[in-house]
Amino acid sequence: MVARKRKYTQTDTGAWAADSAGINVAIEKNGILTRIDMTAEITPSATLDGANQADGLFRVFQNTIIRGGSHTYVTLPAEDPCGGAILLHYLNRRDFRMAGHPLGLITAPRRTYTPITFRYHFGARPQTLFGLDNPFDLSAFIPANKETSLQFVISTSGNDVMDDTVTITSGTYRFELAIVQGSDAEIRDEIAWQGVSYPLAAPTGMVPAWVAELFDHTATSSDYSTERDVQTGGWLKRIAIIEQDDTATRALRASDQVTGVAFKLPAQSEQLVRSFMDSYFNSHDFGSNSQADDAAPDFQAHAPHGVIVLDMRAHARGHSDYGLDLRQVTLGSSANPKLGFTITTYTAGDSSLILQERYLPNPFTSLA
Secondary structure: OOOEEEEEEOOOOEEOOOOOOOEEEEOOOOOEEEEEEEEEEEEEOOOOOOOOOOOHHHOOOOEEEEEEOOOEEEOOOOOOOOHHHHHHHHHHHHHHOOOOOOOOOOOOOOOOOEEEEEEEEOOOOOEOOOOOEOOOOOOOOEOHHHOOOEEEEEEOOOOOOOOOOOOEEEEEEEEEEEEEEOOHHHHHHHHHHOOOOOOOOOOOOEEEOOEEEEEEOOOOEEEEEEEEEOOOOOEEEEEEEEEEEOOOOOOEEOOOOEEEEEEEEHHHOEEEEEEEOHHHHOOOOOOOOOOOOOOOHHHOOOOOOOEEEEEHHHOOOOEOOOEEEOOOOOOOOOOOOEEEEEEOOOOOOOEEEEEEEEEEEOOOOOOO
C-alpha cells in the first residue's frame, strides 16, 4: 500500500461578520494536512464595476490563526486595514503565480459574489523539482490527525474596509484541504519518495510556527538603526514585510518609508542582509487590478510597492528547506538576531507588518 493523497472542500464553513474577533471553523482531522486554500466568497453592496479601493478585494480579514491543541501553527500580523491579508495575497502571487481572484466586478454571467482565494502552504517546497504545483508537500505539515482539536480562527474589520462607498453585505469562508493519509510506514515511504530530509532533531517531521508583529513607526532613522527582534528557538525560512502609510480611511502600501533593511547576527558581528529596498520591491510578480495607481495603461504590469521578502534559505547557514537554525540563541540575549530598518520618511500611523515564517520539530512521536 502507498499513502493516499486527497484534496477536497470540507463541509464546515465560516460566515463573514463585521468587526469579529473570532470566526471559528473546525478543520477536519483525518490526515496529515499539507495545505489549506481558504476562499472568501464576498457579496458587496454594489457590483464593484465603479468602485474598489487599493487592495480592496484582499481586505476581507485582519488575521487568520490556525491553532491546534498543542501549538499555534499559523498567524499573520493584524491591524484594522487588513494589511496581513494583503501581505498573504502577495506571498501567494510570489510562491504560486496565482492571481487569487477573478475579475472583480459582478455582472452576468458571473456569480453574485466575488471569490478571493488565500493559500496556506505549510511546507518549504510549493513547487516540485520540475516546477509543478506541490499540494502534498511533506517538507512540513500540520499533524491534524494527532491533534485533539484544530481551529481556523478569522478576525475581521468593518464592512467598509474594501471601499469608501461599496460595503461588504455578506460573505462565506470555504476551506479546501490537501491531506496525506496512511500508516506510519506508508507516510514515511511518501516522504522518502519526495526526497525530503528532516533535520536530526525532527525525526517525525517539521511543523510551521509563524510569528507576526505589527510595528508602529515612531521616527525616522538612518543606517539600519531601527531594530526589531527576530524570533529564536527554531528554523527561520523567511521574513515577509508590508510597509503601510496611514492614509485616508485605510492604510496604503508605501515604498517611501522603509528604504533599507538589514538582517544582523550580533554574535558573529555580521550582517547577512544590508540592502536598499528597491530591488526587493521590484522583484515581485506584477500587481493585480486592485491597485491605487493603475490608471496609466503603460504601467498596468508593475510590481506591488511596499512588499519585502527576505528568504533566509538563500544564505549559507542553516538548512536548504528550513533556513537559519536559531535554536541555540536565546530571545532577548545579546546574540539575538535583529532586523534593522532605515526609515526615511515618517508620519504618525505609519507601520510595518512583519511575518516570520518558522519551523519547529513535530511535537508528536509518530506520523499516523
